[in-house]
Amino acid sequence: MMILSRLLGCQEQLGFLHQSKEELTDSHPVVCNRNILVELEEGVGVAVMKMKSPPVNSLSLDFLTEFSISLEKLENDRGCRGVILTSAVPKIFSAGLDIKEMCGKSAEHYAEFWRAVQEMWLKLYKSNMVTIAAINGNCPAGGCLMAVSCDYRIMAENPKYSIGLNETQLGIVAPFWFKDTIANTIGHRATERSLQLGLLYSASDALKIGIVDELVPEEKVLNAAAATMSQWLAIPDYARQISKSMMRKPTLDRLLTHRESDIQNFVSFVTKDSIQKSLQTYMESLKQRKG
Numbered sequence: 001m002m003i004l005s006r007l008l009g010c011q012e013q014l015g016f017l018h019q020s021k022e023e024l025t026d027s028h029p030v031v032c033n034r035n036i037l038v039e040l041e042e043g044v045g046v047a048v049m050k051m052k053s054p055p056v057n058s059l060s061l062d063f064l065t066e067f068s069i070s071l072e073k074l075e076n077d078r079g080c081r082g083v084i085l086t087s088a089v090p091k092i093f094s095a096g097l098d099i100k101e102m103c104g105k106s107a108e109h110y111a112e113f114w115r116a117v118q119e120m121w122l123k124l125y126k127s128n129m130v131t132i133a134a135i136n137g138n139c140p141a142g143g144c145l146m147a148v149s150c151d152y153r154i155m156a157e158n159p160k161y162s163i164g165l166n167e168t169q170l171g172i173v174a175p176f177w178f179k180d181t182i183a184n185t186i187g188h189r190a191t192e193r194s195l196q197l198g199l200l201y202s203a204s205d206a207l208k209i210g211i212v213d214e215l216v217p218e219e220k221v222l223n224a225a226a227a228t229m230s231q232w233l234a235i236p237d238y239a240r241q242i243s244k245s246m247m248r249k250p251t252l253d254r255l256l257t258h259r260e261s262d263i264q265n266f267v268s269f270v271t272k273d274s275i276q277k278s279l280q281t282y283m284e285s286l287k288q289r290k291g
């Protein structure tokens, strides 16, 4: 019930009611949401989802709810066959889960938050559409999860950008389905090293290890994503979708089977004093780094 009312509440915030005439054209209907801009190029059947939640596109409960609703709308739109996920915030793809959602809140809040994280991943990983991440900035932790849940990743070849699952550096543990998703991308051994050490890879190392599929100059990331999209869309949908599902279903089913216990694990983990302390220390270190 709480989730339903949040979804309904968010749908109003989503701004479907606030589209101006300039934002709606025949060829490029744009939905300006609070955190995500969705532009559907109808003739081509491709939507661009631009995350625009400054300063760092952190994945708050509101953001995640909006993301899942937006993706579901595209999924149900027969005119949309592919999605390019990118960022409208300079230098940042996404800073991952919003740490503020995991600090000093109630157990009920943590459960609701974690369900929204699961939902985002389930929707993205099982999408029937072709999903391409156009990674135009830093991409740690939950941001990396979003990227590796797509079918293909193109990253800006900027030595300042990094990508990876750095959870252990915060004193927290990537759950089994984060681990499964990255292992499905880079293999068991590389995942073991990557997760234990909480490695963040530079763009060039990310290409070497296979977290990303292609590097291009920053200004070409979106064009490269569009070019790759047209190659993938040349394959008949039905055959491609069944192949995707064959590869991903066991991983999806594992979370679906253990969804409630995964939420309980998260809540009991994140409510530990030691974990709260680690997260608070990490947030403070982010602030100090600035100064």
Ligand SMILES: CCCCCCCCCC/C=C\CC(=O)SCCNC(=O)CCNC(=O)[C@H](O)C(C)(C)COP(=O)(O)OP(=O)(O)OC[C@H]1O[C@@H](n2cnc3c(N)ncnc32)[C@H](O)[C@@H]1OP(=O)(O)O
Pocket: 055, 056, 058, 091, 092, 094, 095, 096, 097, 098, 099, 100, 138, 140, 141, 142, 143, 166, 167, 170, 172, 173, 174, 175, 265, 266, 269, 283, 286, 287, 290
């Ligand atoms: C037994 C098993 C049980 C399983 C239990 C599960 C356990 C939980 C698993 C959780 C899984 C995933 C975790 C995550 O995704 S945690 C998030 C990890 N993210 C990071 O480590 C990235 C942190 N951020 C950065 O490194 C940098 O901000 C940046 C992205 C490189 C950008 O650098 P910048 O210099 O451009 O910006 P900066 O000044 O650092 O930040 C601007 C403001 O944004 C705040 N901020 C940054 N990141 C986050 C975040 N993730 N959440 C919330 N807020 C964030 C930062 O503090 C600045 O705020 P302010 O301006 O100072 O107020």
